[in-house]
Amino acid sequence: MAVDDFIKIRRELHQIPEIGFQEFKTQEYLLNNIHQLPQDYLSIHKWHTGLFVFVEGKVGEKTIAYRTDIDGLPITEETGYEFSSTREGYMHACGHDIHMTIALGALSQLVKNRPEDHVLFLFQPAEEGPGGAEPMLKSEIMQRYRPDMIFALHIDPKLPVGTVSSKPGLLFANTSELFIDFKGKGGHAAYPHETKDMIMAASAFNVQLQQIVSRMRDPLSPAVVTLGKMEAGTVQNIIAEHARVEGTIRTIKPDAMIVIKESIENLLKGIEVRYDCETSIDYGANYYMVHNDANYVGKFKTIIEDIVDYKEAPEAMTGEDFGYLLKEIPGFMFWLGVDSEYGLHNSQLKPDERAIDVGIKTVTETIYNI
């Protein structure tokens, strides 16, 4: 298949973004595409809305796994593309359409030119949430194939096309979502003494929350706790009986995540007593850090140096579901430059499609040589 065929595939996938574990059309599209390839050395397994595709190598001394995520986001597209999302309110705004196309491209190369090693492709649902990597890792199919190493890529809008970056050790942080509800007795604004004001309870929580990072945690173990949304009350003259805050926790070390969660829970116990209310906490999607194996990053750099411009990546406080796979299987993740003015999760993200070809070459060369 030529470069244009893959651009066409990317555009078709771009039109059908689906969120975590709802990737029905996406799965069907991928299957149709994979069924058109020579099937002699392929085994295809459906897993929920995702897929495992196994390529039997000539020798099969080891099994290399390559993972792509397949889900979109609940974002209304504003790119102005002719091939914009056909699903109102949903968009491939994190580049997973590009990721899938690269995986299909690599797969089509491998069936033409069979590798020495076995290769297992993971088309993983629900990267953006609730998280597909951990259940996929525990699945019976994964246990059967037991890959020796695993790698993946993510598009990087800030890097030019033709540039790839990674680093040994920590690439992405440990992250957790945070949703807290405060419930008390509301009432008339003129009779505060007969009510329990949840705006006060949530505000007190917000202020004290910032002391967890500044005063209760080791300064040498970086962490971020951010509240990005707060909602309370109904109208101006009623004391609010409900408040809700939404945020995120990010840490470099896994144990710092546990400590911060315990501190938040203790803080809420105090708020409950002080403001005579009930609170409930939900951590939503949690991601384990992405920790790259230094040895594999070194090999990767040597393999791809002739095809792309390699740069050392900085570590980031963003999260990636891929961390769960790297927790059990050694490997690495790398950034692929797509040069977009607008970033990830932006309604105007426009990755440069020339990066698809670079991605396919980088992934296949790595599979043949790592």
Ligand SMILES: [Zn+2]
């Ligand atoms: Zn994303």
Ligand SMILES: [Zn+2]
């Ligand atoms: Zn993503």
